[in-house]
Amino acid sequence: MKFGAIEAGGTKFVCAVGNEDGDVFEKIVIPTENPEVTMPKVYEFFKDTGIERMGIGSFGPIDLNEGTGSYGTIQKTPKTAWINFPLADEVSRYTGVPVVADTDVNVAALSESLWGNATGVNSCLYITVGTGIGAGAIVNGATLKGLSHPEMGHIAVRRHAEDTFAGTCPYHSDCLEGMAAGPAIEQRWGKPGNDLADNELVWEIEAYYLAQAIVNYIYILSPERVIMGGGVMQQAHLFDLIRKNVVDMLNGYVSSPLLTPDRVDNYIVPPGLTNEAGIKGALILAAK
Amino acid sequence: MKFGAIEAGGTKFVCAVGNEDGDVFEKIVIPTENPEVTMPKVYEFFKDTGIERMGIGSFGPIDLNEGTGSYGTIQKTPKTAWINFPLADEVSRYTGVPVVADTDVNVAALSESLWGNATGVNSCLYITVGTGIGAGAIVNGATLKGLSHPEMGHIAVRRHAEDTFAGTCPYHSDCLEGMAAGPAIEQRWGKPGNDLADNELVWEIEAYYLAQAIVNYIYILSPERVIMGGGVMQQAHLFDLIRKNVVDMLNGYVSSPLLTPDRVDNYIVPPGLTNEAGIKGALILAAK
Ligand SMILES: Nc1ncnc2c1ncn2[C@@H]1O[C@H](COP(=O)(O)OP(=O)(O)O)[C@@H](O)[C@H]1O
Ligand SMILES: Nc1ncnc2c1ncn2[C@@H]1O[C@H](COP(=O)(O)OP(=O)(O)O)[C@@H](O)[C@H]1O
Ligand SMILES: [Zn+2]
Ligand SMILES: [Zn+2]
Numbered sequence: 001m002k003f004g005a006i007e008a009g010g011t012k013f014v015c016a017v018g019n020e021d022g023d024v025f026e027k028i029v030i031p032t033e034n035p036e037v038t039m040p041k042v043y044e045f046f047k048d049t050g051i052e053r054m055g056i057g058s059f060g061p062i063d064l065n066e067g068t069g070s071y072g073t074i075q076k077t078p079k080t081a082w083i084n085f086p087l088a089d090e091v092s093r094y095t096g097v098p099v100v101a102d103t104d105v106n107v108a109a110l111s112e113s114l115w116g117n118a119t120g121v122n123s124c125l126y127i128t129v130g131t132g133i134g135a136g137a138i139v140n141g142a143t144l145k146g147l148s149h150p151e152m153g154h155i156a157v158r159r160h161a162e163d164t165f166a167g168t169c170p171y172h173s174d175c176l177e178g179m180a181a182g183p184a185i186e187q188r189w190g191k192p193g194n195d196l197a198d199n200e201l202v203w204e205i206e207a208y209y210l211a212q213a214i215v216n217y218i219y220i221l222s223p224e225r226v227i228m229g230g231g232v233m234q235q236a237h238l239f240d241l242i243r244k245n246v247v248d249m250l251n252g253y254v255s256s257p258l259l260t261p262d263r264v265d266n267y268i269v270p271p272g273l274t275n276e277a278g279i280k281g282a283l284i285l286a287a288k
Numbered sequence: 289m290k291f292g293a294i295e296a297g298g299t300k301f302v303c304a305v306g307n308e309d310g311d312v313f314e315k316i317v318i319p320t321e322n323p324e325v326t327m328p329k330v331y332e333f334f335k336d337t338g339i340e341r342m343g344i345g346s347f348g349p350i351d352l353n354e355g356t357g358s359y360g361t362i363q364k365t366p367k368t369a370w371i372n373f374p375l376a377d378e379v380s381r382y383t384g385v386p387v388v389a390d391t392d393v394n395v396a397a398l399s400e401s402l403w404g405n406a407t408g409v410n411s412c413l414y415i416t417v418g419t420g421i422g423a424g425a426i427v428n429g430a431t432l433k434g435l436s437h438p439e440m441g442h443i444a445v446r447r448h449a450e451d452t453f454a455g456t457c458p459y460h461s462d463c464l465e466g467m468a469a470g471p472a473i474e475q476r477w478g479k480p481g482n483d484l485a486d487n488e489l490v491w492e493i494e495a496y497y498l499a500q501a502i503v504n505y506i507y508i509l510s511p512e513r514v515i516m517g518g519g520v521m522q523q524a525h526l527f528d529l530i531r532k533n534v535v536d537m538l539n540g541y542v543s544s545p546l547l548t549p550d551r552v553d554n555y556i557v558p559p560g561l562t563n564e565a566g567i568k569g570a571l572i573l574a575a576k
Binding site: 061063065075076122123139140141142144145146147148149150151152153154155156157158171172212215216217218219220221222223224251252253254255256258259267 | 349351353363364410411427428429430432433434435436437438439440441442443444445446459460500503504505506507508509510511512539540541542543544546547555
């Protein structure tokens with residue numbers, strides 16, 4: 001069977017035709033402009049491809065609630081042209097196939113759990129630290145959703161003692177995303193993370209916030225593995241700083257051999273998949 | 289089929305024989321002393337009852353990991369006589385039936401989802417605010433576990449502006465449990481919550497911490513319903529204070545009709561089951 005997959009991102013839409021094993025037969029990349037510009041190119045790509053169903057991993061917030069009548073509709077987002085765009089419904093209407101939607105990060109967690117760095121465990125968390133901070137998770141065999149989808153980037157964090165930065169989040173100012181996403185680093189220090197690789201305090205503060213968040217995720221979700229990706233995590237030295245902080249902050253409270261200095265590098269890891277994580281995950285959504 | 293159920297608590301063990309519908313045929317309450325005193329009475333009760341399998345909802349921390357060789361073993365706890373006691377293995381050995389173990393709060397979430405105040409939704413969170421603070425959850429059709437079980441009471445919270453109390457948690461001092469469980473109220477104000485019903489600041493501070501935690505749980509887990517029980521929640525006026533704080537703190541970020549002043553009292557609710565929630569949930573564990 002052939003399935004369709006869309007990775008709907010803030011800068012590009014990746015569309016593909018593939019199968020339930022994640023094999024991609026055809027692929028196209030379309031820049032994200034207004035829906036009226038972008039979407040017709042999406043529909044054109046899928047025309048006559050013979051797909052049976054479509055999976056979409058989308059930027060959010062997006063309504064994933066099947067009872068609301070607006071399943072798969074983009075909600076309020078800084079990308080204002082997309083607010084209230086009924087992504088799943090429109091894709092279904094123009095391609096003629098059923099659509100399953102989930103968040104980009106849930107879809108990434110799904111493909112990491114099948115083919116990436118979270119194989120062999122029953123649950124995992126996928127965190128991206130980029131323009132924003134978001135996370136998806138696999139719990140009890142499926143992606144984590146409920147009342148809405150998680151918004152893990154917006155939890156409250158305690159301020160680092162040397163940090164007076166106000167925070168960038170329009171909703172909460174100094175939530176995790178407001179203090180630790182790429183734009184927060186850039187505004188706090190006056191240049192992007194990319195150009196701050198040698199400034200130790202930058203990464204000490206960054207690791208402090210990210211580790212705090214991971215500790216909360218562990219207390220609340222208890223994932224068997226934590227995967228961290230996104231632009232900011234290109235600073236590979238961050239991994240060890242985060243790991244050390246997580247073990248210190250947990251203070252031995254959660255008994256697991258993985259939450260020890262020796263083993264934590266098998267617990268907090270980079271993604272195993274690079275380019276096609278989103279698309280492969282969206283294919284699995286469609287195939288399920 | 290007949291099943292066995294044990295609700296293993298810090299003050300009492302409740303043991304029952306019942307069926308998969310939660311009907312209880314026989315029940316006994318045994319005080320929690322040392323394992324050598326308590327457990328033989330438990331085994332005696334189940335003798336010749338003809339049960340096929342046993343479910344245990346236990347105080348924690350308890351190892352719920354099937355791969356460690358110590359599944360169902362109590363971990364470090366203030367009840368030191370129980371540290372490293374292999375509860376599931378011993379119960380299985382003396383009763384001769386397979387044992388399924390989970391936390392007391394996960395088991396409560398399970399029975400609330402089947403017969404209590406979380407029927408008709410796909411996910412729920414069950415929070416208890418008593419001697420400690422703990423929470424269990426149902427996600428994707430099963431209780432929430434992973435690397436270990438959740439320890440939601442130990443997340444970090446931001447201090448209330450008027451609160452200088454150091455906190456009672458031996459691991460983290462001023463985590464949620466350290467600031468908001470029953471003993472924290474008692475130490476902060478010099479008398480138990482019971483005797484503070486008329487002191488508004490007590491409950492303003494209490495609601496501030498509990499609401500902060502619920503907001504984090506919503507961002508991370510997105511439960512479709514939140515149930516709050518335990519001794520401290522006997523202060524029924526706390527519900528409305530918590531609800532108001534949750535809506536205010538979310539600041540409209542999560543779009544759900546339930547997270548509005550009008551509807552939040554259908555979202556954050558007291559338990560629907562009282563006495564037999566633990567035992568009924570343990571029966572379901574056994575019957576699954
Ligand atoms: N090598 C790097 N070191 C530090 N920060 C980086 C690096 N590369 C990108 N970033 C930051 O990551 C953010 C972009 O994140 P990215 O994950 O690439 O995109 P998006 O989140 O938009 O999908 C920007 O704020 C950028 O400054
Ligand atoms: N009516 C009440 N108002 C405020 N606090 C109470 C009330 N009843 C009990 N508590 C507090 O709740 C805690 C006991 O919680 P409870 O849930 O009854 O037991 P446990 O957590 O040990 O199972 C104590 O700290 C007690 O002071
Ligand atoms: Zn925020
Ligand atoms: Zn604590």
